[in-house]
Structure formats: structure tokens, C-alpha cells
Amino acid sequence: MRTVAVFSEADRESLHVRQADEAFCVGPGPVPRSYLNIPNIISTALVTGCDAIHPGYGFLAENARFAEICADHGLTFIGPKPSVIAAMGDKATAKRVMKDAGVATTPGTDILASVDEARAAAEQVGYPVLLKATAGGGGKGMRVVERPEEMERAYASATAEAEASFKDGRVYMEKLILNPRHIEVQVLGDEFGNVVSLGERDCSVQKPSHQKLIEESPAPHLSEKARAALLEMAVRACKHVGYTNAGTLEFLVSGEQVYFMEMNTRIQVEHPVTEMVYSVDLVKEQIRIAAGEPLGYEQKDLQLRGHAIECRINAEDPRNNFAPQAGTLQRVVFPGGPGVRVDTHVFSGAMVPPYYDSMIAKIIAFGATRDAAIARMERALRETVVDGVNTTIRQCLEILATPQFREGTYDIGFLPHLLAQMEPAAAER
Amino acid sequence: MASRVQRLAEFFVETDLLRLRIEREGEEIELGRAVLHREPVPELPSDLTADAPPARLDAIKADLVGIFHLSRPATAEGDLLESDRELAYIEALGIRNPVRSRGAGRIAAVRCADGDAVEYGQVLFEIDRG
Secondary structure (H helix, E strand, O other): OOOEEEEEHHHOOOHHHHHOOEEEEEEOOOHHHOOOOHHHHHHHHHHOOOOEEOOOOOOOOOOHHHHHHHHHOOOEEOOOOHHHHHHHHOHHHHHHHHHHOOOOEOOEEEEOOOHHHHHHHHHHHOOOEEEEEOOOOOOOOOEEEOOHHHHHHHHHHHHHHHHHHHOOOOEEEEEOOOOOEEEEEEEEEOOOOOEEEEEEEEEEEEOOOOOEEEEEEOOOOOOHHHHHHHHHHHHHHHHHHOOOEEEEEEEEEEOOEEEEEEEEOOOOOOHHHHHHHHOOOHHHHHHHHHOOOOOOOOHHHOOOOOEEEEEEEEOEEHHHOOEEOOEEOOEEEOOOOOOEEEEEOOOOOOEEOOOOOOEEEEEEEEEOOHHHHHHHHHHHHHHOEEEOOOOOHHHHHHHHOOHHHHHOOOOOOHHHHHHHHHHHHHHHO | OHHHHHHHHHHHHHOOOOEEEEEEOOEEEEEEOOOOOEOOOOOOOHHHHOOOOOOOEEEEEOOOOEEEEEOOOOOOOOOEEOOOOEEEEEEEOOEEEEEEOOOOEEEEEEOOOOOOEEOOOOEEEEEEOO
16 A cells, blocks of 8 residues: 655654655644645645545544545545544533443533633532543643632633644533543444444553553453443444444543543554554554455454553653653664564654654553563663653653552552652752 | 735735735735745856856745646746746646746746646745846
8 A cells, every 4th residue: 555644844854754655745834734734635635646544643633524525525534434523523522422322421511602601510510620622632722620710711721722722612521530540442343333342541641731641451450340341331332323443432430430531533642552462453454444344353353462551752851841842853762672662753863843742752562461561661661762852761661660550550640649749859859 | 994904914924925916896905025935046156156146046836735737828947027927826626826926037947847746835936036
């Protein structure tokens, strides 16, 4: 299969540009004029004779209008149908649909019309609450509101950030479940009504901004009963909405209670951990499904084997609130060896532009057991060299060394708590 | 009228258009900007530059992705342009997007062939502004 990459002027040297058979610049660095420039992206597909567009996991990946425009131009959008993206990608609507399918959801609201409505709703739901962008993902447009007096400012900044990131400023509210685990289920559905789950991922190691940093599959300390219930719920929900292609249902798990949070109607950053433990190439499956092929296997054919962990290597300063770093990477050395996978777009001498997400690589380690995967990940992280910007490598090593991570007892409060403990120590140095 | 022009000017500043002209019901508004994209001028050997002043080369770049077509009559290297004119157009999503010379000059180079797929920022023409 031949590939055509699109890129912005700031990404001209990026590895994805070199690795594609052809590459087209679609605009200058700022996102609205390049990676969200629908006319130039569609025009690129047409002038190069593409059959299909894979939208990746950012920008237009969950944009139903983009999927419709692809169809209007005879291009296959590699993802679910536009109507399903619109229903499930819209997080407030998704919760309503899930309730219909009999899936438990977190207490919360539909889309909020004003800050006054947000205030009234928060009184009903009970503080603390979360404001979340309905078009969102990656922690963008999300704010924790602990007290009524914080609402006005949080509402304004959440809507502004959502508008800037997704061209959709609408937000909704959810009760903040204190210190749950973030566990998500990977699903695949074909156009013939077959839906399978490919296990779960624990993504509870999150920065204070709610962005994930370390993910693993399977989730540690999830009882077989809870796991089976979670996977069954995900498959039932997808069948209910006629879901096709790859998708992820995110749940908050607190004790034995499971709440549906949102669905991502696209491939996710952390999909490699699932690929490692199920020996399935999810992107290939996405392309096969989009081409109209049946899955060709059933749930019982999918066997979980071993354990996989992913660490996100971001150009960020963990000692300074994970402030994004831009600059030249003077030297980059990635790890190798059995059971280690690296997904990246950078290399020695690459520039990290200031316009985009700060993730520069994902390191994934596989092991027959969780302990083996952790040991391999520690070795891989120590082998990794990134000179020129601050990164999350050391932070990831520190997390892996904690008893909570070793024992798999962490929740989403774990990393913010660890950082708060480290701050005084850092100040003493 | 004044507020419409102001809104239009604000929009124009945010784009990378060099000239915007709207004609409607006897009204005509044209906005332009002085800053032009410049390709670095190649250094010439000193014996050549001794009496001839260095050429002022303007690069006309594609501002969208599409198929490049020369407008008729087709321009070629060395052609003199007395004023602003349409040199080519980029066909994108069924729309014909004119590429203009943005003033007078001499065509120093035609950098694309009729029917080429062009990307954003690709140099299409070089014009010697003399």
C-alpha cells in the first residue's frame, strides 16, 4: 500500500514525511492553517489519487464534518460513520446513548448553555465537579472546579481552550469522582455488526492536567469479574450504536463501581500496549475494516498474552509544571532489544516546533509478566538519550520505582500527589 | 461602510493573502500589503555584478494545494509584464484559484509545469522586479 503524508511547514523534516511515499505541505506551522485546513488536506488526497484518509489521533480524527467531506469527495474516512462520530465523539451525547444501552455513567449534565447554568448544575451534582469539552480529548478544555467562586473563571477558560483546540467551545459537567482509576476498553467493529473487545488499558498515571503519561495492559488489580463486566459493557454499547472501526470507551473505576466517562472514536496514542498483548496491528485492522472486510475472528480467538507498558516521552519540564519545551534535539538515541518498541517522529538534529503537542516518542515494553515488563521499561528508559530539551524520561523512571506503581495500586491522584511530595525536595537542591 | 472595511481589513491581516479585491454592485474594495515573500537572491560572481545591479527576485508561491495550470496566453521565462496579471491558476476542489504576478516585472523562472500537483508554499514563478 502506498502512502501520502501531509505536513506543516514546521514539520518538513519530520520522520513521517520521509517515510511516506509522497508528502505534501498543507500550510504554515499554526494548526488552524495546516493540520485543520480541511480544503488543503482533501485537495492533497485528490491530486495524489488517494483512496482513503487515516486521520491519526489528533486534529480532525473525531471531526464528523471532516468524515462527511471525505465521503462527499469519494474518499474513505478510516474511522466510524460520521453519524456515529457525531453521537459518540460528542461526549455529552455519548453519555446519553450509553445510558440507553444500560451502561452506568458518571452523574453530570448535558451541554451547558451558560456559566449560570453551570453554577446551578454544580449545586445539584455537588462539588467538586469537572468541566469538560464535548469535542475534547487529551485534557484540553478540562477544568476541576472545587468551589462555586471558581466557576466563572473555570467556565471561561475551559470554553476558550475548547474553542481554540477543537473549534467547538461547548462544555458539559461531570461529578469529580475522587481518585478513581482510569481504565479504558479497546474495541473493533466491522460493517457486518461484529464487535470485539481487545482488553483494557489502565491509564491512571496522569499529569495534574489529566494528560496520560504511562499506560499499561492489562490493568493491574482489576478483578476478573469487574474486567469481564467492563468488556461486556463496552461491546454491548458498541453494538447498540452500530459502531464500526477502532474505538475506545473510557471508564472511571472506583472500587467495584464502574462509570462510563467518554468514548474516543479513533485510534489512541496508547494503542501499542494493546497491540503488544494481543499481537494485533490495530491500524491495519482499521484499514481492513474501512475497506469493507469482515473482522474474520471472534472474541474467543483473541487471547491476551503477557503485559505491556507505554511511557510517553514528552519535550516537557516535569519540574516546571510540565511546561512544553521547543528547540533542537542535539542528540537522540532510542532503546532497542527484545520486547521494546519505539514510535517516534524525531531524530538527532530534529527541531521540536512550538505549535504542537509536546510528545516526541512513545516507548513500549513487553514482558511475559508485569514485573518483566517494568524491568524492561526501566532498562529501555535508561538507554534513551534525548539532548537539547527537558523530557519526561526521568519522571517516568521515578514513577516506575514507586511502591504504588510496583504494586499496581495507583489511581489518578497518584502522580499529582507524587509531584507535590517532590516539590519541596526539588527546592532544597 | 467604514466598519465593513475595518472588519475586512482585520480578516485580511490574519490571512497570508497579498491582495484582496471585492467588486459588488458598483462598489470596489481592494486591500493589499507591501511585504512580499522574497527568495534569497543568489550571489553572482563579482565580474558579473560589476556593472549590472543585482536582480530583485520575487517568488510567487502557492497558497493552497491543487493542480497548477498556466493561464492563456501562457507565460514563459523572459516575458515582460507591464502590470499585474494572472499568470496561472491552481485548481483545487473544483475551484479555479488565480495566481497573479502582483505587479510588473520580468518572468525570471517558471518553476512548475502545466498539470503539476503543487503543495502549500511551493515556488511557482520567480519575477525580476528590476
